[in-house]
Amino acid sequence: MKVALLRTVFRVFVLLVLFSGPFSRAQEGHSGHTEAATGEAGHAGHEKVDAGEIVAHHTGDSHEYLVEIPFLLHKTIHLPVILWTDKGLSIFSSARFKGDNEGKVVVTDDKGNRFVRIHEVIYYADKVKPGDKVSALDFDKRPLDFSFTRNALAILIVFGLLFLVLYYTVKGYRNPKKLPKGLAGFMEPVILFIRDDVAIPNLGKDKYEKFMPYLLTVFFFILFSNLVGLIPFAPFGHNLTGNILVTFVLAVFTFILTTINGNKHYWKEIFTPEVPKALWPIMVPIEILSMFTKPFALMVRLFANILAGHTIMISLVALIFILGTVYVSPVSGFFIIFMSFIELLVAFIQAYIFTILSALFIGLAIQEHEHGEHHTEETVH
């Protein structure tokens, strides 16, 4: 019974992997870029496909959220644009850009501001002309943008899912004397693993409790994001932990926790390291730099791993369109399934690594040293 059910689920999954990729990515490509330019629906096979563009579009952020179930549903949700302009707050639907990303459609809000959108970044229409070379870092040419984008929605979905799962997990603990029931039986070993193998060895038995909520939140957020990112259809399939801004925020939290909890010894080792004084001009800057390189490594490691996985997956799909033949699809499909299993592994490994390194960095900052003892503190991954 169960086996049959699993087999069916697996078949559906394989079908979705095989078909949703080509369809959704190609159509995304249309709606985002080509369709607006050519005004033609066209068959994927006859078009020149820019794989880089597809990858960039999938892995990046956007004001549109594509809800798609192969053969059944194909719908674009236009998320709100929230801007902080010179004249105050301005909120309107991204539908008003009509899918334009080339700066051709000018949107005027109720305060009289005029905006254009170029590559998902909104600029003042007065300061940018179509075809200009602009980037999101030209802050003088654009309003501050707090739009509730696709990835912002994805964060909410992932956290919502996590909250839901944990809500049912907590329900399994009605009677603390009995063994956990239901989801709790599945979640508890993972939570205990974080506690016993990540938090306690790195933070020490006396101090670990304070950091447990943070470590658990980070671990499960990354894990859920990674796993949800592997499901190739809405409302899943986001490239959340492969977005450097998301990992940046996570790394900043670890950095803040490390810095505000650092004890006397931690700061002493940075500003007065145990080396001859003549070396201090070299050592102190290195130590100060290492404060920042640790979270920086955290940020880049997670981002690069997940982004690479998504890029490979989409590239494999794009391969069919680049070569222009349907006979490549079994090969692509096989490799996508193969990659999915690897990504499944990576999902757990990266969540684990981020968490254990966070615990390690915080642990190094709070641990009490015996005098005269020297510690090696580099862990390479």
Add this chain to the structure above:
Amino acid sequence: MNLTAPESLIFWMTLFFLIFFFLLTKFAWKPILKAVKERERNIEAAVDEAERVKQEMAKLKADNEKLLQEARAQRDQILKEARELKEQMLQEARAEAEKQRAEELAKTKQVIEAERQAALKDIHNHVAKLTVEMAEKVLRDQLADKAKQEELIRKNLSELKLN
């Protein structure tokens, strides 16, 4: 990679992370960790209790053994004492009996001696009497005949002459 405006996602990520960090801490992590800790404490307490009970049992068993040993020793002691008492009583009884018998024997001997003496005396008297009677009868018989009296006197006289 399209990042749109970086401040957008940083803002939402920070916001959602903080909101859900506090929500999850309050409604999930704290209760779960507390429940787990409580259960672990319960298990630990149960194990300790079991250990304690086991030790108590061992102690009880040892106590029992000791008591048994003591009882056994006491029994042996009592038995030994009883045996000694018996022996002593027997000895005493025997001695008493011996003494009594000896006394009895002595008394009996005395009585027998007395009886013997009495009997001897009796016999002596009797014999004396008989002898006298005999002598009387014989004398009377002999002296009844005149000739015989004269012979006797003559014989006795002759004997006297010899002397």
